[in-house]
Amino acid sequence: MKPLYDSKEFPPVTEIIPIDYERIAKASKREKVDGTKSIPLYITRDCPFECSFCVTPNFTGKLYRTQKPDALKKQIETAKKVFFKAKGKSSKPWFMLCDENLGVSKKRLWESLELIKECNINFSVFFSINFLEDKETVRRLVEAGCIMVLVGFESIKQSTLEAYNKGHVNSADQFARLIDECRQAGLNVQGNFLINPSLDSYEDMDDLVTFVSKNNIFMPIFQIITPYPGTTMYWEYKNNGWITDENREKYNAMNLVIRSDKYDPVKFQHKVHDQLQQGLLMEKHC
Numbered sequence: 104m105k106p107l108y109d110s111k112e113f114p115p116v117t118e119i120i121p122i123d124y125e126r127i128a129k130a131s132k133r134e135k136v137d138g139t140k141s142i143p144l145y146i147t148r149d150c151p152f153e154c155s156f157c158v159t160p161n162f163t164g165k166l167y168r169t170q171k172p173d174a175l176k177k178q179i180e181t182a183k184k185v186f187f188k189a190k191g192k193s194s195k196p197w198f199m200l201c202d203e204n205l206g207v208s209k210k211r212l213w214e215s216l217e218l219i220k221e222c223n224i225n226f227s228v229f230f231s232i233n234f235l236e237d238k239e240t241v242r243r244l245v246e247a248g249c250i251m252v253l254v255g256f257e258s259i260k261q262s263t264l265e266a267y268n269k270g271h272v273n274s275a276d277q278f279a280r281l282i283d284e285c286r287q288a289g290l291n292v293q294g295n296f297l298i299n300p301s302l303d304s305y306e307d308m309d310d311l312v313t314f315v316s317k318n319n320i321f322m323p324i325f326q327i328i329t330p331y332p333g334t335t336m337y338w339e340y341k342n343n344g345w346i347t348d349e350n351r352e353k354y355n356a357m358n359l360v361i362r363s364d365k366y367d368p369v370k371f372q373h374k375v376h377d378q379l380q381q382g383l384l385m386e387k388h389c
């Protein structure tokens with residue numbers, strides 16, 4: 104053992120190896136699933152963007168890398184063989200693509216979609232909304248079996264997106280149009296939203312409820328902003344003295360761990376948990 108291992112001489116990682124489903128099936132107790140439960144898969148790793156709240160750049164790096172296309176089909180067929188059992192109406196397996204942001208390289212995406220199409224599967228995937236501007240990409244996604252994209256909208260306010268360094272990835276004024284275009288093309292859109300007491304008012308939350316309802320966003324997720332350790336946001340908030348709680352058990356996007364000058368912290372949490380959900384339910388019944 105050396106006291107220090109210097110990674111400078113390691114070759115650059117440009118590809119990722121496929122998942123060995125045969126081996127996983129032998130080693131795990133996971134049973135076969137029908138098409139109502141997903142089988143995880145990934146084609147790419149990482150995302151070159153640097154949204155301040157996101158753990159991806161630190162967790163899996165910023166070096167976008169992909170699997171070799173020729174391994175992809177074999178991998179899916181193996182996963183189907185060892186983890187899928189056709190039952191009733193769910194005759195197609197459902198894969199959850201765990202890629203952090205599948206659309207980063209359009210060339211690799213299109214290549215992968217061509218191969219996935221031949222595998223006769225359904226899948227859902229994380230995808231930046233700006234990549235859905237390209238109608239041909241949306242068409243190819245649907246044709247390949249994509250039933251849902253999980254989009255990190257984060258906010259419907261451009262100023263909030265700018266504060267998270269996500270303004271160059273998301274354009275709030277395009278959201279409604281893009282959601283509608285995806286739906287027309289047969290692609291469902293799930294949305295994730297972050298709520299921040301220093302950037303979002305109660306009125307903004309009400310606007311968000313209306314937006315989600317009006318645009319029929321599928322299974323919206325509302326999270327209280329959390330400066331996860333290692334993120335740019337964590338250091339920014341820590342250096343500014345905005346973090347009020349370092350108890351990691353509370354770092355689950357359901358607790359407020361940062362300063363809230365405008366609102367009582369407990370009432371703010373209550374508003375996010377109860378009123379956002381309830382407001383959505385009420386809007387749905389109107």
Ligand code: SF4
Binds near residue numbers: 150152153154157231
């Ligand atoms: S685009 Fe998505 S995956 Fe990439 S850094 Fe931003 S939040 Fe993270």
